[in-house]
Amino acid sequence: xxxxxxxxxxxxxxxxxxxxxxxxxxxxxxxxxxxxxxxxxxxxxxxxxxxxxxxxxxxxxxxxxxxxxxxxxxxxxxxxxxxxxxxxxxxxxxxxxxxxxxxxxxxxxxxxxxxxxxxxxxxxxxxxxxxxxxxxxxxxxxxxxxxxxxxxxxxxxxxxxxxxxxxxxxxxxxxxxxxxxxxxxxxxxxxxxxxxxxxxxxxxxxxxx
Numbered sequence: 001x002x003x004x005x006x007x008x009x010x011x012x013x014x015x016x017x018x019x020x021x022x023x024x025x026x027x028x029x030x031x032x033x034x035x036x037x038x039x040x041x042x043x044x045x046x047x048x049x050x051x052x053x054x055x056x057x058x059x060x061x062x063x064x065x066x067x068x069x070x071x072x073x074x075x076x077x078x079x080x081x082x083x084x085x086x087x088x089x090x091x092x093x094x095x096x097x098x099x100x101x102x103x104x105x106x107x108x109x110x111x112x113x114x115x116x117x118x119x120x121x122x123x124x125x126x127x128x129x130x131x132x133x134x135x136x137x138x139x140x141x142x143x144x145x146x147x148x149x150x151x152x153x154x155x156x157x158x159x160x161x162x163x164x165x166x167x168x169x170x171x172x173x174x175x176x177x178x179x180x181x182x183x184x185x186x187x188x189x190x191x192x193x194x195x196x197x198x199x200x201x202x203x204x205x206x207x208x209x
Contacts, residue, residue, distance in 0.1 A: 002128045003092060004062045005136040006041060020058060028139075030146045037146050038065040039135075077103055078116045086164050087149050091138070092131040095167055097122045119168045159188030 012019045027040040045058040066080055081101045089095050097118075104111040128134060138145060153160055162184030166177050 001060045001062060002126050003088065003131070003134055004039070004041070005128075005134045006060045006062065008041070008060060009043070009058055020056070022058065028142065030143050032147060032150055034069050035150075036067045037150075038067065039063070040065065074103075074114065077101060077114060081114070081116075082118070083149075083153060086167075087146075089164075089167060091133055091145075092126065094126050094131055095122045095124050096126050120171070156188060156191045159184050159186075159191050162187060 006025075008023050008025060010021045010023075012021070022043050024043070025041050027038055029039075030037040040063050042061050042063070043058055044061050045056070046053070064084060066084070078101075081098075085098050088098065101114045102111055103114050135142065162180050166172065166180050166184075172180070
């Protein structure tokens with residue numbers, strides 16, 4: 001909730017009693033070529049008819065939903081969840097595990113929690129004053145950020161994967177982490193820079209092939 005900068009619960013107290021009010025905000029949606037990306041906000045509290053309570057706890061809850069246009073596999077969903085966590089880490093510079101994904105079949109509405117093997121549990125907790133940014137600060141650019149994230153992670157390829165591997169809590173020696181970063185920079189450079197065409201090298205490669 002700190003990442004999204006939400007505080008939509010208002011509490012008012014007077015001589016006659018207390019009043020708690022919640023106003024939901026509009027969901028944020030980005031339509032992509034093969035999926036839609038949606039951030040929605042809700043509230044966790046006891047629902048139902050009027051009742052007597054000795055205590056009441058209300059909590060804002062934000063969810064990120066990815067809706068695929070076509071059938072997808074468990075492996076693809078697992079990869080999407082990893083990349084979503086990576087995006088939040090890049091925006092905040094804080095590595096924290098998000099909740100396990102809940103997958104839902106649109107044909108029959110059946111849902112299940114997906115568990116998979118991921119790195120060591122994150123020990124960092126999100127603190128607003130330590131985060132590079134929060135969503136309200138990038139709200140005007142968030143559509144482009146999300147769109148480019150889904151696009152560039154494929155075109156940049158191994159460069160971004162090598163960098164992210166140093167941030168996922170995998171145990172590494174200092175030398176190994178340094179070399180991984182260097183390989184990542186080299187891969188990134190190759191992905192974004194077109195090498196000059198050397199006809200002699202091109203002809204040599206042709207002979208070898």
